[in-house]
Amino acid sequence: MSLTLYHNDLSTCAQKVRLVLAEKAIAWEGRELDLRAGDQRDPSYKALNPRGVVPTLVHGDTVVTESTVIIEYLDDAFPDPALRPADAGKRAAMRWWMKRIDDDLHRMTGVLSYAIAFRQDHLERPDGGKAMLEATKDPQERMIRAALLDQGLDFPGVGKAFAVVDGAIAEAEARLTEASYLAGSYSLADAAWTPYLNRFAHLGLDWLWAERPHLADWWASLQSRASYRTALADVERSEKVAAMNEAGRAGTERIAAWRETLGKEEAL
Ligand SMILES: N[C@@H](CCC(=O)N[C@@H](CS)C(=O)NCC(=O)O)C(=O)O
Known part of the structure; x- marks a missing residue:
């Protein structure tokens, strides 16, 4: 088939x-x-x-x-090899970690990606991103994208996005002190998180796990899998990755400043 x-x-x-x-x-x-x-x-x-x-x-x-x-x-x-644990509790854990992405991590990663890197691509287009905004039918999403185009890393939504990402990474670090993988053994949840860690690394945000050794070890083990090379590293266009790296280096101080600011404030 x-x-x-x-x-x-x-x-x-x-x-x-x-x-x-x-x-x-x-x-x-x-x-x-x-x-x-x-x-x-x-x-x-x-x-x-x-x-x-x-x-x-x-x-x-x-x-x-x-x-x-x-x-x-x-x-x-395609049940072989199974990527979902047989145990009901572990399977629920796997789904919980995937829901974490679907609830907010995916959207907030999008905000950070726009603010740090993709915004520039839109601004450099002859229409300055107008067509992209017009094509964004969801009014809330359109407002966020317009604010990102206008304010970039100073848009307060970037602080919120950073707080969500940093919080999720902290939760994963805590989980990984108990097990090598999110649901015990390698599962769909680990596959689901891999592209997000990869994106943070591309955006120069790997300092997020500089002091989170379990997460750093997990990330290293995810990158060492053959699937990482086949599905990500060998497919991503190197010029786009290089552009993200460069934008990440330029934006990292502003993002770090958000961490400082947020650390001094009540929860958003
Ligand atoms: N919840 C969806 C999200 C899909 C999604 O946001 N896809 C992005 C790329 S990661 C996209 O196609 N964006 C194009 C657009 O928004 O125009 C899923 O998990 O499949």
Whole structure:
């Protein structure tokens, strides 16, 4: 049965799915979308994914959207090797760590990515990002993107995003003092977190775990897996990664200042 993934090299959600495909050594065909050019809003793609986002998996006649749903689908359809613990409690833990991403970590990573790196790409376009804003139909999301374009790293939402990311990393560090992986053994939850740690590292935020040794060891072990190379390192365009690194170096002091400010304030 054919298996096609609509994806993008740097999309964290698509990377999550590519990692699971690699862990299971599943053969697949890729259709890469240019998100800057707006391929995701093409009506033919929206017929598959009405929200107009990547990834989308098409397996025979079955269309699956939402990265967390897709990776659970893959573990059901291709059970070997199993990437979900058999024990009900551990499986609940795995889902809890994936929900953490879906609840806020994904969105807040997007805010940091925009503020540090992607904003510049939009500002450098002839229309200064106008088309991107017009294409953002959700009014709240549009306001956030407009504020990010305007204020960059000074937008207060960046402080909030940083607090969420820093808090999630602290929670993971605490969890990893008890076990080598989030749900005990390597599972979908670890695959789901890998692209986010990878993004933070690209954005020059790896100092987030400078004093979090369990997280640092976990990250090193995730990077040493063959799936990391196949699904992330070998797919990401090196020029885009280099641009993120450079923007990260330029923005790191401002982000560190947010940590200082937030450390002195009540919870946001
Ligand atoms: N909850 C969705 C989020 C998907 C998502 O936000 N995808 C991003 C890339 S990581 C995207 O396609 N963005 C394009 C856009 O917003 O126009 C999932 O987990 O699949």
